[in-house]
Amino acid sequence: MDNSTQYDDELMRYIDGEMTESEKIDFEKQLAADRSLKQAMDNLQLAKDAVRSYGLKEKVSGIHQEMMKELKTETPVKQISNVRRIIRLSVAVAASVLLIFVCIEAYNFYSLSSEKLFAENYTAYELTTTRSENDSAGSKIEKAYREKNYGEVIKLNTNSVLSIKDVFLTGMSYLETNDLSKAISNFQVVIADLKDQKNSVMKDAAEYYLALAYLKNSDYDQAIELMAAIHDNSSHLYKAKFSQKYIDKVKRLKWR
Amino acid sequence: MEVIRNLADGELLEAIRLGKGLDAAIKLVYRDHFESMAWLVKNNNGSQQDAEDIFQEVVVSFIELVQKGKFRGESSVKTFLFSMTKNTWLNELKKRGRTGARELKYEKAKDQQEMDVSHFIAEQEAKKQVMDVVGQLGDTCKKILVMFYYENLSMKEILVNLEYENEQVVRNKKYKCLKQLEQMITSDPSLTQTLKNILHG
Numbered sequence: 001m002d003n004s005t006q007y008d009d010e011l012m013r014y015i016d017g018e019m020t021e022s023e024k025i026d027f028e029k030q031l032a033a034d035r036s037l038k039q040a041m042d043n044l045q046l047a048k049d050a051v052r053s054y055g056l057k058e059k060v061s062g063i064h065q066e067m068m069k070e071l072k073t074e075t076p077v078k079q080i081s082n083v084r085r086i087i088r089l090s091v092a093v094a095a096s097v098l099l100i101f102v103c104i105e106a107y108n109f110y111s112l113s114s115e116k117l118f119a120e121n122y123t124a125y126e127l128t129t130t131r132s133e134n135d136s137a138g139s140k141i142e143k144a145y146r147e148k149n150y151g152e153v154i155k156l157n158t159n160s161v162l163s164i165k166d167v168f169l170t171g172m173s174y175l176e177t178n179d180l181s182k183a184i185s186n187f188q189v190v191i192a193d194l195k196d197q198k199n200s201v202m203k204d205a206a207e208y209y210l211a212l213a214y215l216k217n218s219d220y221d222q223a224i225e226l227m228a229a230i231h232d233n234s235s236h237l238y239k240a241k242f243s244q245k246y247i248d249k250v251k252r253l254k255w256r
Numbered sequence: 257m258e259v260i261r262n263l264a265d266g267e268l269l270e271a272i273r274l275g276k277g278l279d280a281a282i283k284l285v286y287r288d289h290f291e292s293m294a295w296l297v298k299n300n301n302g303s304q305q306d307a308e309d310i311f312q313e314v315v316v317s318f319i320e321l322v323q324k325g326k327f328r329g330e331s332s333v334k335t336f337l338f339s340m341t342k343n344t345w346l347n348e349l350k351k352r353g354r355t356g357a358r359e360l361k362y363e364k365a366k367d368q369q370e371m372d373v374s375h376f377i378a379e380q381e382a383k384k385q386v387m388d389v390v391g392q393l394g395d396t397c398k399k400i401l402v403m404f405y406y407e408n409l410s411m412k413e414i415l416v417n418l419e420y421e422n423e424q425v426v427r428n429k430k431y432k433c434l435k436q437l438e439q440m441i442t443s444d445p446s447l448t449q450t451l452k453n454i455l456h457g
């Protein structure tokens with residue numbers, strides 16, 4: 001018991017750094033030789049270490065309060081609530097969707113061209129019936145057209161008196177060879193000639209191709225007017241070709 | 257009041273290690289790093305109070321590790337504080353039953369480097385337990401022990417502060433308080449072992 005008290009006193013003086021150098025050396029020898037003494041010293045050291053940590057914690061706690069006041073007045077840290085986070089996220093998603101939509105629309109707008117819209121709608125005119133071959137200029141034109149020999153069709157046109165169908169086929173050949181003003185004239189002739197006829201397949205076809213020829217020739221006002229007329233005519237054979245969406249695209253092309 | 261506005265990491269660590277201008281150094285750490293570390297916590301399901309508590313805990317560990325020479329600037333102070341804050345908060349989330357919390361979002365700091373602080377985090381956890389034990393001591397015991405062992409006040413200075421009759425009374429009181437604390441700590445063998453491992457690790 002006495003030993004224990006003596007050791008406690010020595011341990012405390014050792015821990016507190018109050019021993020002289022020679023006392024310290026002697027005591028360290030005892031520590032090395034006595035496991036239980038070493039154990040007791042380690043435990044006291046733990047307690048001392050705990051107090052030092054606690055002291056530091058108290059110090060930081062005091063400074064913490066002070067700094068929170070300073071920082072909150074200087075630069076308030078923004079608290080982002082869950083609701084605000086969700087709103088932010090939703091706005092970001094909506095903005096992204098809008099941006100994508102605007103980009104697509106802008107791309108569509110700036111990539112529009114009369115050639116593109118023409119190609120989107122154009123279907124080559126096919127002769128459906130095979131006439132018996134004879135020597136008439138008209139039949140030669142039909143034959144050349146069937147063979148897609150558009151140059152020959154145009155050549156025959158200059159030398160002959162033509163049927164209205166041949167005038168139409170010549171117009172088609174001009175359209176195929178991109179001689180747009182002549183194609184337009186030919187289709188106008190066909191339409192004028194057949195203006196009194198109702199349910200004329202040839203007249204409907206001429207109107208359809210004339211509208212496309214106007215478009216390709218950048219005569220947008222005429223193209224839009226004719227396309228709208230075809231769209232509004234429930235008995236027109238080519239009504240389905242000119243949807244409102246398509247006509248709107250041509251209008252946008254006009255605004256550019 | 258001493259206000260340090262700008263210190264390189266090396267100078268800051270030196271000030272902390274030597275304990276010279278420690279208050280000013282701690283304030284500098286708060287001014288330079290609190291906002292970004294608080295952002296990390298608050299953007300990962302933490303409140304303002306959580307952010308403050310976690311940062312305070314990290315600062316205590318930081319100072320202690322620097323003073324014990326366990327952190328000598330192997331990474332930048334910012335990297336160290338970031339890694340400690342991140343891991344301390346992850347630990348706290350796990351304790352709160354957010355078992356899925358394995359990673360935090362920190363886009364704002366995506367270029368932020370990290371360092372392995374797992375052993376420091378383990379030490380911090382054990383220290384938290386021991387802090388609780390010290391907190392259970394009576395107020396007088398805490399005051400005497402902190403004044404003597406942390407603030408390094410002499411017995412005479414403590415005598416003046418606490419109005420005891422003489423130095424021997426203070427000395428006896430201090431002795432009893434430290435023994436009491438030692439017994440409280442050693443009554444938890446696993447905590448004792450963990451602390452010894454840290455002490456000798």
